[in-house]
Amino acid sequence: MNWGMAMTDWNAREHTLDDLFAAARRAAPEPSPGFLARVIADAEAVQEAAEAVPVRRSAAPSGGLMAALRGMFGGWGALGGMLTATVAGIWIGFSGADQLGLVTGGLLGTTESLGTVSLLPEGDIFALAVQE
Amino acid sequence: MALDALTEVSDEALLILYGNGDRQAAQSLTLRLGPLAFRVAYRMLGDRAEAEDLAQEAMLRLWKIAPDWRTGEAKVSTWLYRVVTNLATDRLRRRRGVGLDEAPEMADESASALDQMISADRIAALQGALDQLPARQRQAVILRHLEGLSNPEIAAAMEIGVEAVESLTARGKRALAALLEGRRDELGYGHD
Structure with a gap:
């Protein structure tokens, strides 16, 4: 109901x-x-x-050249690494391999000439330079 | 104004024409979708001026998205329902705390004199009850029972599942019935 x-x-x-x-x-x-x-x-x-x-x-892409490069190579970290490598390459190009001891001497604590050093050394000096 | 030439063209095709700079497409879309946006905004908010403001904002978003519209992904009307109801829900949240006595009255300026005589009280009563529903229930009930959308269409507009739509509309209807229960005699439904 x-x-x-x-x-x-x-x-x-x-x-x-x-x-x-x-x-x-x-x-x-x-x-x-x-x-x-x-x-x-x-x-x-x-x-x-x-x-x-x-x-x-x-x-022009918005944000200018640096923004475009940053986007192309994957951010500031990658761009910083590339810039460091480029500067190192220019330095070696101008001063010659003989002067490389000025850089590596400070980093590795050696005065050994690198004129005949192996192109694939055990320690990666560029990696050390970037970390520095 | 040869707007008739575009009456058979889909909303999506018109939007693409608009995005390509066609002025006539803008007018046709406005006449088609402007009233829809306003109607839903009004039913969500219960206030004419606020509804026009919100509907204009929703239409502006449509104009801006036109060049990036991805064909075949969603109906333009479904997209608009979503934008209008989401904007309205945001406003309702900001409006929290409005007491029942302050609930906006139905402004019936647009209805014909005959409609006003016959059903203004009933429509006002329904709008008053809708105004008291939680926003999501209100949204689902308006889209289902006043706009006539199917449950899958509502699910797409609200970005929820069909079962959730069914639950919201059922709860919304129960709440409306309870809100209107005490007014059935007054509205002429007392002796069914």
Whole structure:
């Protein structure tokens, strides 16, 4: 009995809600003409801005040369290592292998000439230089 | 204004045309999607001025995303439902603490005089009850019962599973029924 009453109540509630939803759908709120005009104005402003941008975008990557290099080689750490190796290469190129003792002498504590040193020494001097 | 020429074009095609600089596409999309954005915003917030402001913001996001729109991934309307309801949910969270007496009244300026005479009270009562639902339940009920979306469409718009949608709509309807229970006589439903 109570169950029957409960079902009747539930059906009545469902019917009420369905009717209210239907009424609300029929009387859907409409925006003002001013709203539509503002939305169209926004659309045109964004279009105009987009049309002006491509020239600047293609002229140079945003952030400049360093940002582009950083992105290309994988961050500041990799770029720092490459710069160190480059500077070391320039130094060796200008001063010759004979002068390499000036660098390695300080690092390794030896005055041995490196003019005939193996190209693949046991200790990686560039790695040590970078760590330093 | 030869807008008729674009009536058969899909929302997505119009958005791509817009992204390519087509001015007419902007107008067609605004007439199609602007009212949708406003309607949902209004039903979420219950305030006309705030709803227009929010719908304009959602449409602005659509204009900005147009050049990067990835075809075939989502319906434009589903994307817009998501943006509008998320923006509205954010505003509702910020609005927490508004008492029941301060719940916005239904502004019926747009309804016809006949509609106002017949159903304004019922619509206002429903809006008043919707305003009291938790945001996610409100969102699901509006999309299901007022916008007529399917559960999978709502799931896509709300970025949740279909079962969660079913749960939210069921709980939302139960809460609405409870909120309106005391007003059934007043609204003319007392002798079903």
